[in-house]
Amino acid sequence: MHKQVSHTQKIRIARQFSRAAGQYNEAAQIQLQVAMDALSYLPEQVGVSLDIGCGTGRITRMLAARSNTTYAIDIAMGMLHYAKTESVSPPDPDGVITWLQADAEQLPLQQHSVHTVFSSMVLQWCAQPDLVMQQIRGVLKPGGQAVLAIMVDNSFFELNSVWAHFDQFRHVNQFHRAETWRQAALNSGLKVEMQRQRYTSYHLGLRELLSSIKQVGANVLLQASEPNTQSAQPLSRSLLRQLEAEYRHQYATFNALPLSYDLVFLHCQHSDS
Numbered sequence: 139m140h141k142q143v144s145h146t147q148k149i150r151i152a153r154q155f156s157r158a159a160g161q162y163n164e165a166a167q168i169q170l171q172v173a174m175d176a177l178s179y180l181p182e183q184v185g186v187s188l189d190i191g192c193g194t195g196r197i198t199r200m201l202a203a204r205s206n207t208t209y210a211i212d213i214a215m216g217m218l219h220y221a222k223t224e225s226v227s228p229p230d231p232d233g234v235i236t237w238l239q240a241d242a243e244q245l246p247l248q249q250h251s252v253h254t255v256f257s258s259m260v261l262q263w264c265a266q267p268d269l270v271m272q273q274i275r276g277v278l279k280p281g282g283q284a285v286l287a288i289m290v291d292n293s294f295f296e297l298n299s300v301w302a303h304f305d306q307f308r309h310v311n312q313f314h315r316a317e318t319w320r321q322a323a324l325n326s327g328l329k330v331e332m333q334r335q336r337y338t339s340y341h342l343g344l345r346e347l348l349s350s351i352k353q354v355g356a357n358v359l360l361q362a363s364e365p366n367t368q369s370a371q372p373l374s375r376s377l378l379r380q381l382e383a384e385y386r387h388q389y390a391t392f393n394a395l396p397l398s399y400d401l402v403f404l405h406c407q408h409s410d411s
């Protein structure tokens with residue numbers, strides 16, 4: 139796993155997600171399923187809440203319906219702009235949501251100011267689980283809780299193993315292990331329960347599969363600055379055909395290509411409760 143996501147990489151992450159804002163809601167079906175499952179861990183009323191990596195705000199608005207005050211942060215200005223101005227999700231009639239551009243590794247809220255932290259499909263973009271969990275514990279009130287859905291290692295393993303037939307370069311992000319996140323939560327002083335779940339999307343061809351990742355802005359390769367990733371061959375038509383043939387050979391189900399998202403759900407409690 140990458141040791142640290144550099145400032146330049148964070149700018150690239152923010153840029154890619156900003157670009158994706160307009161098509162995100164339509165493309166991000168797995169992300170919606172994951173977020174709905176994560177929301178189901180929350181009680182009917184969540185007090186003051188924080189959505190880390192709010193994206194287009196569709197989930198934030200659902201969270202806000204159970205909150206008296208909601209803070210929504212995202213690193214991508216384009217996402218925040220969309221969330222504030224173009225979202226067709228339930229409106230925010232009482233103005234309970236405050237939208238802020240910020241990094242999950244540096245939360246801009248006061249210590250012990252929120253009852254509930256929520257985050258879905260975001261924290262895998264952070265390289266420092268200990269720092270993230272310290273930040274989350276820091277903003278939680280005693281007795282508060284956090285529900286976090288995070289992509290972990292082995293996600294997109296099909297793509298990884300198919301690429302390995304063609305070169306030795308890394309083409310797929312290698313995310314932290316679930317246990318690393320659980321341990322980071324414990325290290326920060328939070329109590330934690332963990333569940334793992336695999337979600338699978340199916341695609342008619344490899345181009346469509348790759349574009350499903352790009353359309354949601356998730357196509358930044360965190361390890362791209364490592365020396366051995368510099369000269370990976372460009373994806374020509376013929377290489378794409380060969381990759382697709384190998385993908386079909388190894389994984390096709392009724393002719394469709396599966397893509398696995400491995401998720402960990404952490405349900406954390408502030409341990410002073």
Ligand SMILES: C[S@@+](CC[C@H](N)C(=O)[O-])C[C@H]1O[C@@H](n2cnc3c(N)ncnc32)[C@H](O)[C@@H]1O
Nearest residue numbers: 155173191192193212213214241242258260263
């Ligand atoms: C896959 S989207 C998830 C959006 C939303 N949570 C959902 O479930 O639909 C990931 C979001 O995380 C944001 N993000 C990535 N890295 C971040 C960071 N370090 N701090 C805050 N937001 C970040 C991206 O800009 C993007 O909006």
